[in-house]
Amino acid sequence: MRSRARRARWHWGWIAPPVLLAALIAGTAIGETRIPASTVLQVLGNKLFGTVYPVARIDEGIIWNYRLARAVVAAACGAGLALSGVVLQALLRNALADPYLLGISAGASTGAVAVTVAGFGAGALSLSTGAFAGALLAFVMVAALARAAGGGTGLQAAGVIVLAGIAGAQLFNAMTAFLIAKSANAEQARGIMFWLLGNLSGARWQDSLVAVPAAALGLGVCLWHVRSLDAFTFGADSAASLGINVRRVQAVLIGAAALVTALIVSLVGAIGFVGLVIPHAMRFLVGGRHRLLVPASALAGAVFLIAADIVSRILIPGQVLPIGVITALIGAPAFAAILIRGRARK
Amino acid sequence: MNTKTALLSAALLVCAGTAQATDYPLTLENCGQTLTFDAAPARTVTVGQATTEILYLLGLGPTVTGTSVWFTNVLPQFAELNAGIPRLADNDPSFESVAAETPDLVTVQHEWHVGPQGIVATREMFHDIGVPTYVLPSDCASKDNSRGSDGTRSEMFSTASIHRSIEELARIYDVEDRGAELVDELKAREAAAIEHARALDLPEGVSAVFWYSSAEMDIDPYVAGRKGAPGYMMQQLGIENVVASDEEWPTVGWESIAKADPTVIVLAEMTRRRFPADDVEKKLEFLRTDPVAKEMTAVRENRIVVMDLQAMEATVRAVYGLEELSAALAGLDLQG
Numbered sequence: 001m002r003s004r005a006r007r008a009r010w011h012w013g014w015i016a017p018p019v020l021l022a023a024l025i026a027g028t029a030i031g032e033t034r035i036p037a038s039t040v041l042q043v044l045g046n047k048l049f050g051t052v053y054p055v056a057r058i059d060e061g062i063i064w065n066y067r068l069a070r071a072v073v074a075a076a077c078g079a080g081l082a083l084s085g086v087v088l089q090a091l092l093r094n095a096l097a098d099p100y101l102l103g104i105s106a107g108a109s110t111g112a113v114a115v116t117v118a119g120f121g122a123g124a125l126s127l128s129t130g131a132f133a134g135a136l137l138a139f140v141m142v143a144a145l146a147r148a149a150g151g152g153t154g155l156q157a158a159g160v161i162v163l164a165g166i167a168g169a170q171l172f173n174a175m176t177a178f179l180i181a182k183s184a185n186a187e188q189a190r191g192i193m194f195w196l197l198g199n200l201s202g203a204r205w206q207d208s209l210v211a212v213p214a215a216a217l218g219l220g221v222c223l224w225h226v227r228s229l230d231a232f233t234f235g236a237d238s239a240a241s242l243g244i245n246v247r248r249v250q251a252v253l254i255g256a257a258a259l260v261t262a263l264i265v266s267l268v269g270a271i272g273f274v275g276l277v278i279p280h281a282m283r284f285l286v287g288g289r290h291r292l293l294v295p296a297s298a299l300a301g302a303v304f305l306i307a308a309d310i311v312s313r314i315l316i317p318g319q320v321l322p323i324g325v326i327t328a329l330i331g332a333p334a335f336a337a338i339l340i341r342g343r344a345r346k
Numbered sequence: 347m348n349t350k351t352a353l354l355s356a357a358l359l360v361c362a363g364t365a366q367a368t369d370y371p372l373t374l375e376n377c378g379q380t381l382t383f384d385a386a387p388a389r390t391v392t393v394g395q396a397t398t399e400i401l402y403l404l405g406l407g408p409t410v411t412g413t414s415v416w417f418t419n420v421l422p423q424f425a426e427l428n429a430g431i432p433r434l435a436d437n438d439p440s441f442e443s444v445a446a447e448t449p450d451l452v453t454v455q456h457e458w459h460v461g462p463q464g465i466v467a468t469r470e471m472f473h474d475i476g477v478p479t480y481v482l483p484s485d486c487a488s489k490d491n492s493r494g495s496d497g498t499r500s501e502m503f504s505t506a507s508i509h510r511s512i513e514e515l516a517r518i519y520d521v522e523d524r525g526a527e528l529v530d531e532l533k534a535r536e537a538a539a540i541e542h543a544r545a546l547d548l549p550e551g552v553s554a555v556f557w558y559s560s561a562e563m564d565i566d567p568y569v570a571g572r573k574g575a576p577g578y579m580m581q582q583l584g585i586e587n588v589v590a591s592d593e594e595w596p597t598v599g600w601e602s603i604a605k606a607d608p609t610v611i612v613l614a615e616m617t618r619r620r621f622p623a624d625d626v627e628k629k630l631e632f633l634r635t636d637p638v639a640k641e642m643t644a645v646r647e648n649r650i651v652v653m654d655l656q657a658m659e660a661t662v663r664a665v666y667g668l669e670e671l672s673a674a675l676a677g678l679d680l681q682g
Contacts, residue, residue, distance in 0.1 A: 033605040058604050061638035066601050116561070116621075192561075201599055202564030204637075313599075320566060320599055 016299045020075065023306040027071030028063055030310050032320065035059055065204065073203035074309045075302035076211035077264045078274055082301025083218040084257040085275030086294060090229045091253055094162055098275035099261035102161070103168030105272070107138020108265035109196050110172045110179070116192060117179045131269075134172070135262030142168040143254075197322030198271035200309050207267050214263040215298070221256040222294040225249060229290040271324050273331035274301055280335065368520040376514070377457065377486035379469060381478045386520040387450030393439065393466055394455020395420070396661035397482055400512055401453065402427060403662065404524050412447045414439040415455065417616045417655050421663075436618070441467035445475060451518065454481045455661075457491045480518070482511045484660035494593035499573035502581065503660050505536055512662075536665045543583045543672035552680055553586040554610040555603055556658055558595055560623035563632055567623065568595040569603070575657070575664040576612070579671050585610070604638045609680055611644040612671065616655040626652055649678050
């Protein structure tokens with residue numbers, strides 16, 4: 001058993017960089033407009049290896065500043081969301097747990113919509129600042145409610161935070177609906193829809209300066225706590241019996257998941273399904289041990305979001321779909337297939 | 347020719363010269379609904395700047411008791427008049443605020459304000475309380491407002507739809523002479539603008555994009571589809587729109603726009619500040635700093651035209667927009 005796990009770990013260690021690289025190259029090569037593969041390679045050569053192929057500056061800009069930056073941001077966001085899902089599913093021992101469970105995305109959406117529609121701080125506050133503020137506010141409120149409701153350790157506490165999350169999500173969804181009903185017009189509805197369903201079209205290199213550290217933070221915290229995560233899957237009491245400081249570890253892990261999600265939502269909007277589906281899919285592939293599950297989920301989340309973004313750009317020619325539509329369209333059937341295969345195996 | 351026909355011809359000639367008074371009750375078809383007027387409306391509420399300005403141009407300012415939906419400043423000659431009329435809302439007014447004015451007629455620029463999912467209310471809701479609604483034909487004839495964010499046009503916008511709005515409103519308010527005069531004036535200006543535009547004899551392959559705004563600074567902008575007022579201007583000038591969509595204001599990625607590398611970029615100027623990109627300065631800043639947008643020929647050669655938003659919409663000002671654009675193009679070097 002142990003040797004198999006170790007072999008699998010090597011397996012993942014070797015497979016991750018080339019798979020991620022291939023996904024990034026695909027994200028860079030495929031887009032709204034047709035740019036020859038040779039041009040793509042020449043631009044990458046010029047930028048990465050100092051070659052001096054003559055390339056049109058617009059092509060160079062599109063490939064380097066739009067597509068590659070977008071693919072990098074997508075990868076980081078996909079990894080971050082998947083890791084948040086891993087953490088929440090382990091800690092809450094709830095198969096349905098994902099970053100949205102805690103109302104974080106609902107809060108982010110409310111913040112974004114408040115800035116757009118109600119014009120709070122118009123000009124001074126950007127959509128993403130509003131989203132970030134909303135996400136953190138929602139998380140703090142949900143955490144406070146869970147605490148006030150007697151959330152401590154154990155299975156019951158996990159249930160309390162799930163319920164608090166549902167209440168928080170409902171509250172923030174209602175506020176979003178209120179703001180939209182109050183004053184959104186057709187034009188704003190378009191901006192809001194892109195926000196509620198996620199949108200990577202504004203992703204640039206400066207966004208990667210937030211997205212990549214956020215994903216790295218998520219990965220680092222998860223890898224540091226792989227043993228605790230394993231222990232939590234058997235319940236907080238077993239974790240405590242293994243000598244784990246349950247409260248501190250819970251706070252660190254949930255806090256990290258909330259922060260990572262809030263940062264991601266503030267950058268690219270509320271992209272659903274990644275945090276829910278990817279950890280489940282990876283559990284079927286590599287098992288439930290977090291030493292493998294954590295890196296596998298990060299990689300799969302990254303590749304999945306890059307792929308979903310590619311599909312969102314090419315599915316309808318001349319029109320970019322919100323990426324949340326694609327993650328659900330691909331994610332839901334894939335999830336169903338995994339469920340059915342899992343049952344067949346049993 | 348007998349005496350009877352001679353008299354009839356003479357009568358017709360007189361009629362052609364001066365429009366006759368409206369014969370009430372007046373019944374007319376408007377965007378799929380039948381409206382009946384027993385007398386000229388004495389109180390009007392407007393939903394949409396374009397319809398407000400048509401009423402002002404028809405000399406009907408005194409009948410307007412409330413206005414709404416303002417994206418830019420009113421036409422300068424009406425600044426004083428407009429300042430004295432209550433503005434129910436800068437954007438979308440509520441149903442009750444409109445109803446509270448007890449208007450005899452509500453005139454509407456955009457069908458989506460009073461359409462089946464009307465933001466203000468549905469037309470039926472107004473008609474149920476005995477208030478007729480008149481929607482500008484330029485926003486419903488040859489346009490499907492149930493598809494696309496701002497509707498989708500099946501035919502190119504034509505100033506004939508504006509003339510029709512003016513003539514119909516003139517009949518409703520019994521000011522047909524003023525209506526005919528205004529239409530003649532607009533037709534003359536349009537003919538002159540088209541002549542001026544054609545005389546420019548622009549080189550082959552000139553293309554343009556009209557940028558309205560963006561929900562956020564970096565994301566896909568709303569730009570003019572090919573069949574709205576900007577499409578009409580480009581057609582008159584022989585310019586190609588880099589956007590192929592029939593939607594009124596589709597969202598198109600910067601990658602597609604940059605790759606098409608338009609010869610000219612036209613920026614919408616408005617006083618509304620709902621999105622950062624409503625500000626022309628912000629749009630210019632994006633164009634000059636975005637790593638890809640700044641490489642577009644139009645940006646490098648500074649071939650950027652700023653145009654009032656009302657002139658980019660299906661309004662009386664579309665003709666002014668054509669005048670502005672052809673004047674601006676005359677001053678640009680469009681080679682290369």
